Amino acid sequence: MMPEVTENVRLELVVAKIQPKLFSPFTDNGLEDIITELQHVLDQREVHIAVTGESGKGKSAFINAVCGLRPGDPEAAKEGFTEQTMEPKKYKHPSLPSVFLWDLPGAGTPTFEIAKYFKKVKFTEYHLIILIVGNRFTENDKLFVEKIRKIKQDFYVVRSKMDEHEQNDDHRCTADFDFMKLRQDLKLKVGEKKKDLYSREISELVKHLVGKKKTKLKGTISQLISYATDEGEGTTFIPGTTCAYNCDAVVEILLFYRWYMGLDDESINQLADKVGKSGEDLKAEVSDPLVFSINPNSVQNVLSSSTSLILYNLQSFLKPLTSVPKSSEIFSKLLESMIDVFAESAMSLTKKAA
Ligand SMILES: Nc1nc2c(ncn2[C@@H]2O[C@H](COP(=O)(O)OP(=O)(O)OP(=O)(O)O)[C@@H](O)[C@H]2O)c(=O)[nH]1
Ligand SMILES: [Mg+2]
16 A cells, blocks of 8 residues: 655655756745744834822832832832832833833822823823722722723733732732733733734835745746646646646646745644644635645636636737737746735735734
């Protein structure tokens, strides 16, 4: 019995067969390099988080806890029972790159009476807000929530002094309660925020990086066309034309292109592992079903469907009517449009993965 040829082995054979037909070598690690580059850019983009709330509720203490600083440390935010923080001061998040926590003055004091506070502190200048409330949710806390909701800003409400409630001493422990969960949530939230805030830049960069792969693939069309239209064994004709092609060769070329764009199952799953998402979720970003069903049947369907001929006719309508389409012309159009489809799919998938 013949050993079963798995999808991966088949792809390796295809790549080994196509590579020698090309002038330059094609190495590939799917879309991982692109993701690494995007993450590098996103790591440098800033997110500013306002830590706000009534005076004395523990804003500075919260920042110290997040940053792993003890109240007396020289870099620590000043904590105390009397009004402490008078001017906004920023602290670099210890593990999230380019993320800053702003220790704001407290509201509800003679210096910062609540209405004045809302005028002075511009919440819209921050990307995310953390509202610190104490053991009781006060009328001022309610005003804070209303204000933040009004400007449609994302926010967390963090209850402080939980340990006091538990009648412990004033030594705060970040392993208790939901502190770790908040840390984890914040990491995800900041990631989403960055993608959101810098979405245009990401789109441009993805377009540019995938575009480089696209250009490289388009450069192979002229080298591969004779392979696709080789009238050897198993020649197939496009219905209604005299154009002949080697169906297996066309399938191989398309599988090779798809692999180079990082859209084969193995590459997608590897990428999914790297970014902690599911391969199926990434695949769902690809709208053209043809991308995941490259086989002799689908190729024949595409070629015999009137749309491909209409496409061809439209693109060549300036030519004299007498000119009969040549196999090579039809196939270079097919390969070109499939490269475009793969590139579009790679862009959507990359944006989801980033
Ligand atoms: N036990 C305990 N004490 C806390 C906690 N959070 C804050 N404190 C204490 O409460 C007091 C006020 O905390 P701060 O962090 O200075 O409060 P703040 O909101 O920054 O105050 P202002 O800067 O004046 O607006 C300080 O003595 C803190 O050490 C907590 O979770 N547990
Ligand atoms: Mg303070």
